[in-house]
Amino acid sequence: MQREVDIPQFLFSSDTGAPHERCMVCNSYLLNEGFPYFIEKSVRQFPELGTSEIIFEYALCFSCSASFNAALSETSRQRMAEYFARYGRFEARREKLHDAPVDEWVAQCLIKDTPIAAAPEYQIVAQCAGKKLVVNDLPFAISLEAMDEIAALLSEETLGEMDDFMGKYFTGPPELAELLSKRPPVLL
Numbered sequence: 001m002q003r004e005v006d007i008p009q010f011l012f013s014s015d016t017g018a019p020h021e022r023c024m025v026c027n028s029y030l031l032n033e034g035f036p037y038f039i040e041k042s043v044r045q046f047p048e049l050g051t052s053e054i055i056f057e058y059a060l061c062f063s064c065s066a067s068f069n070a071a072l073s074e075t076s077r078q079r080m081a082e083y084f085a086r087y088g089r090f091e092a093r094r095e096k097l098h099d100a101p102v103d104e105w106v107a108q109c110l111i112k113d114t115p116i117a118a119a120p121e122y123q124i125v126a127q128c129a130g131k132k133l134v135v136n137d138l139p140f141a142i143s144l145e146a147m148d149e150i151a152a153l154l155s156e157e158t159l160g161e162m163d164d165f166m167g168k169y170f171t172g173p174p175e176l177a178e179l180l181s182k183r184p185p186v187l188l
């Protein structure tokens, strides 16, 4: 059974202080009831200063996300699926966190089980439907350590294809395009 809750503040757009309204790629409006999309956010932390900065954050509709994932090579997709199946522990998490507040779903690295607060960098992936957050396999957080492992799974072929895809559809800043082309694909 999946649970739906209000979108928590840590997934709001930091520009507006409100939920993301548009798909980053196709500009679709996201907040109509039941409209499916993902939010992804990457944060760098400076524990010694007690501060953090957002590396990127965006919302991506299901259809654009599917196009991204389709741009992955077969090899990359397979490696990625095996990696998440082996280390993701989705079922155990669902049981353990069942009714827990959403903060707890992103408190530990999905893969390494280490505290996210201690990671120099982390990425959060969440699934939403309109104004609601869908709690099931997502949301999860991935620490820098796991992000590096995931990036290493992507083949040269995939990186080239992702670049092509971004060149064709993406109109934002090039730094963001580069980060996106290394994103872990969301499991649907």
Ligand SMILES: [Zn+2]
Pocket (backbone or CB within 6 Å): 023, 024, 025, 026, 027, 028, 060, 061, 062, 063, 064, 065
């Ligand atoms: Zn879109």
